[in-house]
Amino acid sequence: MSKANIGPIINRRSWNYFLAIGAIERLQNGTRAMGAQSNISDTLSGKTILIVGGTSGIGLAAATQAKSLGAKVIVVGSDAERARQAAEQHGLSGWRAADVTKRAAIESALADIEHVDHLVLLAGSFVVGQVLEADVDHLRRAFEERVWAAIYSKRVGHPTYL
Template sequence: MTSFASNSLEDRSVVIFGGTSGIGLSAAQQAKAAGARVIVVGFDPVGAERVAAENAFAGWRAADVTRPESITTALSDIPHVDHLVLLAGSFVAGKVLEADVGHLRRAFEERVWAAVHTLRALGDRLAADGSVTFISGVLADRPNAYGTAVLASASAAMEALARGLVLELAPRRVNTLSPGTTDTPLLARTLGEGRATYVAALKEKLPLHRLGTPEEVGAAVVFLMSNGFMNGETLHIDGGSRLV
């Protein structure tokens, strides 16, 4: 009988950027429950330390993913990483002909270039049999006319980057998670007072008539880490929203 013990997260080192809230926090909690030693990385050091203590994670770090030196410092004393998860990134919205270009550039800085700098900072400390998980989103497949063109292109770029890195980083595995609209603190901050109206209208349109939960999407992150034959894939967990 074939053994899949090597795919277990037991006693494996997991580093999750964006692991202090929402999808990242849920993924961190589920990875810890599976036996992993989890380090969460957040923007705010006070919040990261609190979350790590509340959940008994193995550790925490603080980093601004738009600053390479901040990433390098955050990872400098971590000797070995089996699974790297990059979920950090804000909702960068603005129309191409109107918005400040510096603001729009953050969509790529927080995603593509943050991934490049993180991988370079880790180097050979990322296990040869380990994995990298990126995040894109439903906008990569279904952009809209409300100032999301650059964010959609950055999301799609993460999927292309993952496929290219499968070849560059082999035998390490690289996959991308593509969630639909998920009920997270980021969504609440992004929509503000208009959240209730937006969500109600969206639920009517969606095939499942509801948003995703951080727990559902976090479970998909754990799947991508622990299934040793998932490689170069984009895993859609969007309730079918890209079809409507």
């Protein structure tokens, strides 16, 4: 079902929640053996989930959903104060602040995290409109946030991230 098919019955907040549920379900399904039956709360209970881009929007919705299913959740965002507030307000296990387009920033922010069961990458700004008409600097930033965040987060050196 596409967002366009949902119509006016869903607002931005509930749409983010809907997407977060899907992200958590995909995370759970990806960790389950083929054909095995399990409850999503059993799969995430006690697991450590690092959500890059988890301080607002879909990322924060995914963080709160994962926490409600028993996961220890650490969020990473570009703004330290917003990351701290998100973690405190939602009872998350931790927070970090980093510019996800900078390798040194990611390495520094994640250096003391010893173990991660699931890495969720949701960082990135949103660019509206047609690509050929969009501001090139905005497109470049969106690309860097998505591509470099994934590469740098996985290269931090923690084998549990892979």
